[in-house]
Amino acid sequence: MLRLVLLGRPGAGKGTQGAFISEKFKVPRLVMSELLKEEVRSGSELGETIKGYMERGLLVPDDIVYQVLEKRLSEVMERGFVLDGFPRNLEQAEWLDKFLSERGRSLTAVLFFDVDELTxxxxxxxxxxxxxxxxxxxxFYDPPPxxxxxxxxxxxxxxxxxxxxxxxRRLDVFNEETSPLIKYYEDKGLLVRIDASKDVEGVRKEVFSTISSLLSPS
Ligand SMILES: [Zn+2]
Known part of the structure; x- marks a missing residue:
C-alpha cells in the first residue's frame, strides 16, 4: 500500500503528477488546500473557522489543519494516500510521523520533485x-492558437x-520553511528525488517506475 508525500517547489508539477499517481495506482489523493476548501463548503463549525482565516488572507493555524487532516487521513488509512501541500514545515512533518506511528503505520516514501527556480x-x-x-x-511550452x-x-x-x-514570495516560503524537510526525510531514508525539470510525460514515466519499484522491491 502506498502512503506518499509529494514535496517540491510551487510549480514543480506535484498537482499534475499527484493526479496521475492517484489514477494509476488507485490511491486517494489529499491536497491540503482542497481539504480546507471542502471543510468550508461542508458548513461545519470547523469550516466556518477556516473561512474566517481565509477571508482575512491569513494562514490557517496548524491545530486546525491537523483536525482536518486527522479526519481525512483516518478515512483513507486502509487504502493509502498521496499527500500534497502537507507537511510544509518540520513541525508538521513531526506531527505526521506521530499520527502514523500511533496507528502502526509509516510513510512509504517522500517524492521530492526537484526543479530549479528559473524553470x-x-x-x-x-x-x-x-x-x-x-x-x-x-x-512557452504549450501556446494557445x-x-x-x-x-x-x-x-x-x-x-x-x-x-x-x-x-x-512562494518560493521564499518554500526555501525557508519547507526545504529543511528534504534533509529530514533524507535522514529517515524516505526521500526519492524525481527530476522534475523534464516535461510532464517524462516526469510521469520516472514517477511511475519509481512507485512500481517501491511496491515490488527486488
Ligand atoms: Zn476555452
Whole structure:
C-alpha cells in the first residue's frame, strides 16, 4: 500500500503528477488546500473557522489543519494516500510521523520533485487560463492558437497568483520553511528525488517506475 508525500517547489508539477499517481495506482489523493476548501463548503463549525482565516488572507493555524487532516487521513488509512501541500514545515512533518506511528503505520516514501527556480518561473509566469472553458496553456511550452483567445474562442487571462512577485514570495516560503524537510526525510531514508525539470510525460514515466519499484522491491 502506498502512503506518499509529494514535496517540491510551487510549480514543480506535484498537482499534475499527484493526479496521475492517484489514477494509476488507485490511491486517494489529499491536497491540503482542497481539504480546507471542502471543510468550508461542508458548513461545519470547523469550516466556518477556516473561512474566517481565509477571508482575512491569513494562514490557517496548524491545530486546525491537523483536525482536518486527522479526519481525512483516518478515512483513507486502509487504502493509502498521496499527500500534497502537507507537511510544509518540520513541525508538521513531526506531527505526521506521530499520527502514523500511533496507528502502526509509516510513510512509504517522500517524492521530492526537484526543479530549479528559473524553470518554475517560466512554468508559472507563462500560464494563461481560458475564461470560458478553464483550459490552461503555457506561452512557452504549450501556446494557445492565438495570443488572446483559447481554442474555444474564450478570452485568456493570467491568474493573479502567477505574477512575478507572488511567485517569488512562494518560493521564499518554500526555501525557508519547507526545504529543511528534504534533509529530514533524507535522514529517515524516505526521500526519492524525481527530476522534475523534464516535461510532464517524462516526469510521469520516472514517477511511475519509481512507485512500481517501491511496491515490488527486488
Ligand atoms: Zn476555452
Amino acid at each position: 518554475v518561473l517560466r512554468r508559472m509566469m507563462g500560464r494563461l487560463v481560458c475564461e470560458s472553458c478553464g483550459r490552461s496553456y503555457n506561452v 492565438d495570443a488572446r483567445r483559447c481554442e474555444c474562442g474564450g478570452k485568456l487571462y493570467q491568474r493573479s497568483d502567477d505574477c512575478y512577485e507572488k511567485i517569488l
